[in-house]
Each structure stands twice: as C-alpha cells, then as structure tokens.
Amino acid sequence: MKIVTICGAGIGSSGILKVNAERVLRKLGLDATVVAADIGSVREVAADAQVILTSAEFVEAIGKTFADVIIIQNFFDTTELTEKLEAALG
Amino acid sequence: MSLPPLPKSAIVIGATAADWRAAVTLAGDALASSGMARPGYSGEMIRMIEEHGPYVVIAPGLALAHARPGPDVIADGLSVVTLAEPVSFGHPYNDPVRVVLALAMATPGEHLAAVAAVANVFNDSDAITELAGATSAEEVQRIMNPQNS
Numbered sequence: 001m002k003i004v005t006i007c008g009a010g011i012g013s014s015g016i017l018k019v020n021a022e023r024v025l026r027k028l029g030l031d032a033t034v035v036a037a038d039i040g041s042v043r044e045v046a047a048d049a050q051v052i053l054t055s056a057e058f059v060e061a062i063g064k065t066f067a068d069v070i071i072i073q074n075f076f077d078t079t080e081l082t083e084k085l086e087a088a089l090g
Numbered sequence: 091m092s093l094p095p096l097p098k099s100a101i102v103i104g105a106t107a108a109d110w111r112a113a114v115t116l117a118g119d120a121l122a123s124s125g126m127a128r129p130g131y132s133g134e135m136i137r138m139i140e141e142h143g144p145y146v147v148i149a150p151g152l153a154l155a156h157a158r159p160g161p162d163v164i165a166d167g168l169s170v171v172t173l174a175e176p177v178s179f180g181h182p183y184n185d186p187v188r189v190v191l192a193l194a195m196a197t198p199g200e201h202l203a204a205v206a207a208v209a210n211v212f213n214d215s216d217a218i219t220e221l222a223g224a225t226s227a228e229e230v231q232r233i234m235n236p237q238n239s
Contacts, residue, residue, distance in 0.1 A: 009138060056182055074150060076149045077149070
C-alpha cells in the first residue's frame, strides 16, 4: 500500500505528515510506504497511491484521482490521523 | 534525529506583526540575521503561501513557514517568532497564529530527520501554548530541544 503526503514545497508540512502517518501506521500494525511530495509532482507520485494525505488548500489542485484524498486539520494530532486513516483503510 | 540549528539570534519573543506577511518576514529576518538564509528567503516563503494558500498553518496557533531549498538558503536552520498579538493567515481551522516557525533546508532529501524532530516537539500538544507563553530565547530553546537542556 502506498500513501502520499502533499504540500507546496514537498519538505515542511508534507514531511511532518509523513513522519506522523508512519507512526500511526506502525501503531495500527499496517504496512504501507509513505512518500512526501510537492503538489507539482502529485500526478506522477500518487498515480499508484491508495491514500493522499494533505491540507484543505490542495484538494482542488490534486484534482481527479483514484486515491482517497484525506484532509488533515492538525498535522500533529495523531488521534485525528489515526481515526482518518482507520476509516480510509479499515 | 536532531532539530535543525536554532541559535538564540533566530528567536524573537513577543513580536508585533500587522499581518501574516509581516509575521513570516520576521521569521525570515531571524533566519537571515543568524546567517542561515539570505534576506530574499522571506519573500519566497510568502510566495509559497500566496500561491498555495495558508496550508503552512499546520496546527492550531502554529505556522511552519518554508520555501524550497534554493540559492536563498545558506544552511539548514530554524527560527521561532512568538507574537504579542495573534495574526490571521486565513486558515479554515487553525487561525489565529501565535507562533511562526521558519524552516530553511539547504538540500532536498535530507530534511526528513529534521522535520521528524520538529514533529516530535509538537506531538506534545502543550508545546504550542508553552512556546507562545515563553519569555526568553533560552526557554524557547528548551521547549524545542528538551534533550539538549
């Protein structure tokens, strides 16, 4: 399974989401590759992804995709991440 | 997994900013005065927000401003600006912002360990409130880097 985290530059916020998503996945016992990327490369990077994690600002730019697009409000809230990832993957 | 350098010169306590652009500029200035970025980096961080929206407000009260690695970055580093009066970034959930972090990364691909260290600090949900209330640069350093104090 592949999860992509998206932000503007592909470094700051998408990196935080990647790190915290990996922590949550480990706790849930789920095996997935998490890749942080910038919005400019979303088509290429997320072509084979099941889930895209991002903030509300990027939903429109992500556009049509086969992946579930999940909006995260608080990037540090692992409870929010856990609930949303469980709902998408469970 | 260690935090990017956060020297005292990159910490501004109780700053006054008229709007989010002024707040991001203060955080960029703090990177510049610490020798981690050139003055143009503030403008790059502002352009990222103008282009993509206020997504840098990644948690209630906290903005993590950054641009891409590029010629305006001199070295990896972090700055912290706390605001006397919170400012709005126009974020749907996490406004108003009381603490602005600016992140400079010299090379792509090497940022994840640094970003993981930032995540470690703020996975403690009290960290933003503690930073907003900090009264000295030393206190900010201790909150951001507890293992070094």
